[in-house]
Amino acid sequence: MAASSSNNETTPPQYQVFINFRGDELRNSFVGFLVETMRTKNVNVFIDESEIKGRSLDYLFKRIEESRIAVAIFSKRYTESHWCLDELVKMKEQMEEGKLVVIPVFYKLEPAVCKNLEGDxxxxxxTLA
Structure with a gap:
């Protein structure tokens, strides 16, 4: 029994929740508190805490595929990030295949602004299109 328990410790956890957000805008505020709270409740969470700029997005896409739930946190500057939008496309694909539940969160942004592509x-x- 001890052997199987040590094997479980070396196996990476199944990510239950992937959080998609504009890093420099929310990492040290809302997302930081959200992740800390989820982890204290033993929810496996993945955020790109140590991703190197310029690294292939394949690694993040794999984490999305491993997740059961994704939280897309839309904020004023969300659409500045190609990474955020590329992750969102992958999340949508997984959702359409029935493999992922996506929960939108509108952080200091009205849903209509997002839906109608208004403001910043x-x-x-x-400008990305």
Missing amino acids: FGGYFK
């Missing part, structure tokens, strides 16, 4: 949110998105 819409402006940043339109």
Whole structure:
């Protein structure tokens, strides 16, 4: 029995929740508190805490595929990030295949602004297109 317990310790955890957010805007505030709270309740959470800029997104896509739930936190500057949007596309694909539940959170942003691509949110998105 002890051997199987040590094997479990070396196996990486199944990520239950993948959090997609604009890092420099929310990492040290809302997302930090959210992740800390989830982890104290023993919820496995993945955020890109130590991702190297310029690294392939394949690693993050794999984490999305391993997750059961994804939380997309839309904020004013969310659409500035190609990474956020690429992750969102992957999350949508997984959701359409019935493999992922995606929960949208609107952080200091009205849902209509997001839906209608208004304000800075819409402006940043339109410059990427």
